[in-house]
Amino acid sequence: MTVRLLAALDAFLSEPLRRAPAEELGRSRVLVGANAVLLFCCLVFLLYVPRMPFPVAMGAVGVVCMAGFLGSLLLLRRGVSSRLPGLLLCAMLTGGFLAAGLCMPDPHVGTHAICMLIPMLSVYLLGPRPGFLFAVVGAVGVGAVLPLWHGVQGGLWIRALCAALFMLGAWGLSWLILAARDQANQAMVRALRSLRENEGKLTSLLENTEDIVCSVDADGRLIAANPALGEMYRELIGTELAPGDFLFPERAPERLRVRWQQCAAQVMAGKRVRFEASPSKLKRPRVLDISLNPVFDVTGSRVVGMTVFGRDITDRKEAEARLGEMHRSLLDVSRQAGMAEMATGVLHNVGNALNSVNVSVNLLAERLHQSRLPGLKKATDLMASHGADLAAFLTADGRGRQLPSYLQALASQLTGEREELLEEVDTLQKSVEHIKSVVSMQQEHARFAGVVEPLELTALLDDALRLQAVSFERLGIQVKREYTEGTLVKVDRHKLLQIILNLLSNARQALVESGRADKQLTIRVERMVAERLRIAVQDNGVGIAPEDAPRLFTQGFTTKKDGHGFGLHISALAAAEMDAFLSCSSEGRGQGATFTIDLPISGEESRA
Structure with a gap:
């Protein structure tokens, strides 16, 4: 009307x-x-x-x-x-x-x-x-x-x-x-002018983006699409896509059509669907991140259509693959670096023990060269030459009368030489035993690399300190242990030892650089919550500047003149693999630093 x-x-x-x-x-x-x-x-x-x-x-x-x-x-x-x-x-x-x-x-x-x-x-x-x-x-x-x-x-x-x-x-x-x-x-x-401007901007954005964008009604018919979708549609289906057409008609590949119907059913039920796809019919192999979102009516109770967004993530996937490979390579290098750190400690301790062995051997050789045993040989030869008239020789001959006193003095000297030689042999034996224990400990840790096993944490800490003991003693570093025996954890022995050795090495260098007379290193173990422990390595060395703290575990960052910025980074990676967390706190330059390892008592290897 x-x-x-x-x-x-x-x-x-x-x-x-x-x-x-x-x-x-x-x-x-x-x-x-x-x-x-x-x-x-x-x-x-x-x-x-x-x-x-x-x-x-x-x-x-x-x-x-x-x-x-x-x-x-x-x-x-x-x-x-x-x-x-x-x-x-x-x-x-x-x-x-x-x-x-x-x-x-x-x-x-x-x-x-x-x-x-x-x-x-x-x-x-x-x-x-x-x-x-x-x-x-x-x-x-x-x-x-x-x-x-x-x-x-x-x-x-x-x-x-x-x-x-x-x-x-x-x-x-x-x-x-x-x-x-x-x-x-x-x-x-x-409002209309603003709407037209925004519509123009949105249209320009959709037409110029490389991502695929389209909207579909409840029946699966196309409402609008950008050129990127049209180009990909021609590669997949082989025809042009026009508004009002079904997005995946009967002539589309069966696998694509079935997948689309399954996803569309979920979206029409009000769910958001996201998946990755790599269609084989594309001219260039690509990985697409596809997202389907429901469109509701004004009441918000009924789905009237859906929007489809697709992004080419091929480069990102390739980068992730390269990053994963680099991460694995980095972990391998970190393990090798940990083994090198351990080998350095072993060689250092073995070298110090070999110095003691060398000193003991030289002393033994010198004492043997200065031994009075040849005098005993002369005395026995003299007695043997007068064997027929030995009694007359010992009583009438002047040399024979001096022979008993000479033998008595010689026996005293030989007894003293024996005791000295026994002491040097004992020192030599202890040095050899120390070498054997260090090598055996290194072999024990290397044998269990990569294996998660229950172990006594305090024993592992003692082993790490033993590897550094000679160096700490020579540099005048006092080590304070604040833990009790019997603390059991389930971790990778090799990774945890690698982290602790690196922290002890850094603490030693910080204490040496500080020039303090009272160099002190504290190892502390404390329980945080029911299922986690904290290992703290604290020193009173040069400390860490506040501006350096956030970058401390970044690869390539170092405050040392001859550093490579690798140790703390690989230690943090190794900690993350054990579901542990490595952190640091310091009040500033000259105030020392405390590195902490928070780790689970019964841990599993992180697969992230």
């Missing part, structure tokens, strides 16, 4: 007015309707004119108004603006109303309801200022001219003045309505 009515009104408009903006078109349609209504009123008025007083004058007023309204319609049919037809209609309406009031003897005609059309139509068709002019003319005519012309008295004056005030009030209300409408239209225009 409304469409037919609007079409009928548009039939009276010129082509430019039909293509005019919505506001101008609406104003033209109101003009057509108002002219039609007023023409009908004029026709009824002319039919009633013969019964009125002064029929000639009244008929002339009716004919002039009808001609004006027809002229307004003619201007609408041929013109390009509604301004002049509206001005003509308002002038005919105002002039005709006042002229009819002057011609009619009835003083009540000035308060007729038709007078309210003057301010309302004039404000809408011409605007607030021209409309105010017509409203004032009409109000003056109704409230002053007509009462004076008819000579009304008393209450009729009050009615006339009230009618004039209502006309001005109608103009004010119409102006407020028009202003509110204009403001709403401006806001709508700004």
Whole structure:
């Protein structure tokens, strides 16, 4: 009904007015309707004119108004603006109303309801200022001219003045309505402009992105898609994709269609689906990260479609593969570095023990060269040469009489030499035993590399300290143990020993660089929560600057002149593999540092 009515009104408009903006078109349609209504009123008025007083004058007023309204319609049919037809209609309406009031003897005609059309139509068709002019003319005519012309008295004056005030009030209300409408239209225009700009930006973004983007309705038909999807669709399906087509029609590969139907069913149930795919029909092998998201209606209760996003993550996958390989290589290098660190400690301890062995061997050789055993040989040879008359030789010969005292002194000296040699042999034996224990300990740890096993933590710490014991003693470093025996953990022995040896080596270097006389190293074991322990390696060395702390475990970062920035990094990696955490705290330069290892009591190898 409304469409037919609007079409009928548009039939009276010129082509430019039909293509005019919505506001101008609406104003033209109101003009057509108002002219039609007023023409009908004029026709009824002319039919009633013969019964009125002064029929000639009244008929002339009716004919002039009808001609004006027809002229307004003619201007609408041929013109390009509604301004002049509206001005003509308002002038005919105002002039005709006042002229009819002057011609009619009835003083009540000035308060007729038709007078309210003057301010309302004039404000809408011409605007607030021209409309105010017509409203004032009409109000003056109704409230002053007509009462004076008819000579009304008393209450009729009050009615006339009230009618004039209502006309001005109608103009004010119409102006407020028009202003509110204009403001709403401006806001709508700004919103539409912003919407078009954002739509343009979004369209440009979607068209220029390499990611595939499309929207699909509830039946699986395409609504919109970007060029990236069109290109990939041609590679997969072999045809062009147009809005309204099924995304995966019957001619699509069976495997793709089944996978799409399964995912679409989940999305239509309100779930978000994400998966990785590597279609084999693409010209270039690619890995796609595809995300399907449901689109809900305004109530948020029903799924009306879905959006599909796909990103090419081939480069990322290749980078992840390379990174994994580098990580494995780094772990292998870290294990080799740990073995090298352990071997260095072994060689250092063995070297010190070999020094003791060398000293003992030299002393033994020197004592043997200085031994009085040749004197014993001479004495026995002298006694053997006088074996026939040995008694006479010992009593009558001067040399024989000195022989017993000589033998007694020689026995005392040989006894002393024996004791000294035994002491050196004992020292030599201890050094050899120390070498054997160090090598055996290294072999024991190497034998269990990569194996998670229960072990006594304090024994492992003692082994690590034993490897560094000679170096600590030579450098004057006091070692303080704050732990008790019997603490069992389940970890990789080799990895944990590698971390502790690295921390002890760093602590030794920090203490040496500090130049302190009271070099002190503290090893502490404490239970954090029910299933975790903390190993703390604390020194009073050079400390760590606050700006260096965040980068301490980064590969390549070092504060040492001859450092490589590798030890703490691989230690942190090894700790992470054991579900442990390596951290450091220091109050600043010269304040020492504390490195802590938080590890599970019953751990598993981390596969992350």
